[in-house]
Amino acid sequence: MKTTTIPTLPVATVALILAMAVLALASGTSTSEAQGPIQMGLDMETTGNTASTLGPVDGCYELAWSGTPFDGVADWTIDVYVSGDTLSPLAYDAWVTYDNNKVHVLQGAPTDPLIKMPGAGDLSGYQVGQASFGAIYLELPYNGIPGDGTLVRIGLDIGASGVVTLGFAKGAYISTPGSLQHPVSTLGGQLAINSTCAVGGSVDISEGGADTPADAAAGSDIPGSAGSGSGTSVDSAAASTGDWSAWNYAALAAGAAVAAAAVAVGAWYARRRWLT
Numbered sequence: 001m002k003t004t005t006i007p008t009l010p011v012a013t014v015a016l017i018l019a020m021a022v023l024a025l026a027s028g029t030s031t032s033e034a035q036g037p038i039q040m041g042l043d044m045e046t047t048g049n050t051a052s053t054l055g056p057v058d059g060c061y062e063l064a065w066s067g068t069p070f071d072g073v074a075d076w077t078i079d080v081y082v083s084g085d086t087l088s089p090l091a092y093d094a095w096v097t098y099d100n101n102k103v104h105v106l107q108g109a110p111t112d113p114l115i116k117m118p119g120a121g122d123l124s125g126y127q128v129g130q131a132s133f134g135a136i137y138l139e140l141p142y143n144g145i146p147g148d149g150t151l152v153r154i155g156l157d158i159g160a161s162g163v164v165t166l167g168f169a170k171g172a173y174i175s176t177p178g179s180l181q182h183p184v185s186t187l188g189g190q191l192a193i194n195s196t197c198a199v200g201g202s203v204d205i206s207e208g209g210a211d212t213p214a215d216a217a218a219g220s221d222i223p224g225s226a227g228s229g230s231g232t233s234v235d236s237a238a239a240s241t242g243d244w245s246a247w248n249y250a251a252l253a254a255g256a257a258v259a260a261a262a263v264a265v266g267a268w269y270a271r272r273r274w275l276t
Contacts, residue, residue, distance in 0.1 A: 035179055036084060040094060040171040041187030043079040046153070051116045051145040054081055060190040060197035065158050074110050074155035076191070078166070080133065082116070082151045085182065087175040088144030089117055091136040094152055095169035100129040102164045102193065106155035116151045117144045130169060144175070161194035 041057065048055020067075050080094045098105065105111065105126065113124045113133045119141070123134035133152045137144065167188035172181050190197060 035174075035176060035182045038082055038084045038173045038182040038184045039187065040080065040082050040151070040168065040173065040184050042096070042166055042189035043081050043150075044189045044191050046077055046079045046150070049079050049081065049150045052147045052149045054083060054148040054150075057081065058189070059187070060192060062192045062195065062197055065161070065193050067158060070104060070157055070159040072106070072157060074106055075158040076156045077110050078154050078156065078189070078191070079150045080152040080154065081149060082173060083148040085173070085175050086146055088142060088146045089151075089173060089175050090142060090144060090177065091172075091174040092117070092134060092151060093170050093172040094133040095171070096131045096133065096152075096154065096166055097129060097169050098131075098166045099164050102158070102160045102162055103191070104157040104159065105131040106157055108155075110153060110155040112153045115145075115153055116149060119143045132169075142177075146175075156191070158193060162192075163195050163198075164191045164193060165189075166191070 042059075043049060043055075043057045044061035045058040046055075063076060065075060067073075080096065082089075082092075096105070107126050111131075113122055113135055114120055117135045117137065120135040120137050120143075123136060125132045125134075131154065165188065168186035171184045171186040173184050174181050
C-alpha cells in the first residue's frame, strides 16, 4: 500500500491566489459598459408585487393600527423593489434605515432578503435603525429572477403611531458576471401609522402619470399616478445614488478567493495524489 505525504501549501501560493481573485474582481470586464441604471425603492403597500412583477408603488401609506407594541410579530410588510434591468441579479446591497422608536424590522419571516435571488448567500445584517440587506451568488447555478419586482420583503413590528420615514443608506446592484455595478438611484418611503401622509405630494410613484404642481415644485423624483388600496400615497423625497459598500466588496472578494483557493488546492492535491 502506497502512502502519499501531502506537504503544506506554501503561504505565498495562497497569497497569490487571493491577490489574483481580488484583482480579477476589481478590474471587471467589458460587460460593465452594458450596466444600465437601476431604480431601487420602497413600496409601502405590497399588493401586486412578486419577484418578477411590480404593482402600483406607494411612496406613503396610511395604516390603521391597533396592535400590541413591539410584540415580535409582523404588523405590516413593505418591499424593497428594483426596476430597470432585464437581467437576473447576481449581487445586491440594500441598506434600509428607519425610526427604531416606531418600528422594528423582523429578522425572521416574513422578512425575506432572497425573494429575487433564491439559493444565494445571504449577507444581511441588522442594527438598531438599519437593516443591511445583501446577497450574492458565488458559484453556479445563478438562479436570480429577472425583471422589475420585489428584491426584499420586510416584516415590520410596529411600536408607536406616527409617520415613519424609511430610506437607504446604500444601494447597489450587479447582474452581469465580471461586471461593475449598475448606477443605482434610491427612493425612500413613509408609513403613516394612525396618521396621514404629507400634503402636497402626488398619490404615488408608479410610472405613467403626472405629478401635482406642488410636488413638481418640490422637485419630485419620477412621475406619479393614482395608487390602489385604502391608503393614500405620496412621492418620496429626492433620489440618492448608492455605491457598492466596502463590506460587500470584501465579502465578494473573500468568497471568490476561497472558491479559487479550493479549486487550486483540489487540483494540486489531485496532481500529488496521482503522480507520487
